[in-house]
Amino acid sequence: MSDVEKTGFIAKMIGPKKRWRAYKARVKELPEGYRAAVEAIERYLMHFVPIDADSNASTFEDLADLFEQAVVNGTPIRDVVGEDPVEFAEAFAQNYTEGGYVPARARKQLADDITRACGTGTATQDKTV
Template sequence: MSDAEKGGFIARVIGPKRRWWEYKARVKKLPPKYRTAVEAIERYLMHFGPVTADNAAALFEDVADLFERAAADGTPIREIVGDDPVEFVEALVRNYSKGGYVDRERARLIHTIDDIEREEENR
């Protein structure tokens, strides 16, 4: 049984607690504007992020990596997230949610619409 299966809410949502607290410690060390941006991304991900705890833990850690490097380089926040912060986060989620419920449902929707289109073309 994995740590995520044994643990409570945090473990089920974001993975092993140790990884979560290490991630949170890293975020706390960021300069204020970077920390605020990461915390906003985190809130969004808690609602719309990866389905599996392993994917979520890796995603949060990668966000921390990205913002730590950006802070060290003095990269402006907008340069990191682009013009559409939601699309930035959605792109991250797409990279980490392969095989999850959301991907299966997206594929099912696309397949169903493609089937309908083929049927209409064959009439």
């Protein structure tokens, strides 16, 4: 393997990890409720929506962008994800993939996680702002 090939290989291996760490650092800086919402959507996307490796980093970076902007604008979490967080996550993922089968249990888990991230037992209030 030539030095150029080695450099390309190393860049491919380190690049995604570097982008992932940068994304995680951005999420960590979000206020608690927003961070919890992003992590819930992230978990859902990673486990139940097929996203190819090429678009994986972009997907999560765009998710961080969306929630960072919501924080700056004072937009409540429910205004970002709507009343159906599963629908939001699947529509969001469609920008990056062809979609796939998602078990009902995963849909309920995401909806429950977003409700908790909003800081309430009801789906209509948002006390994070």
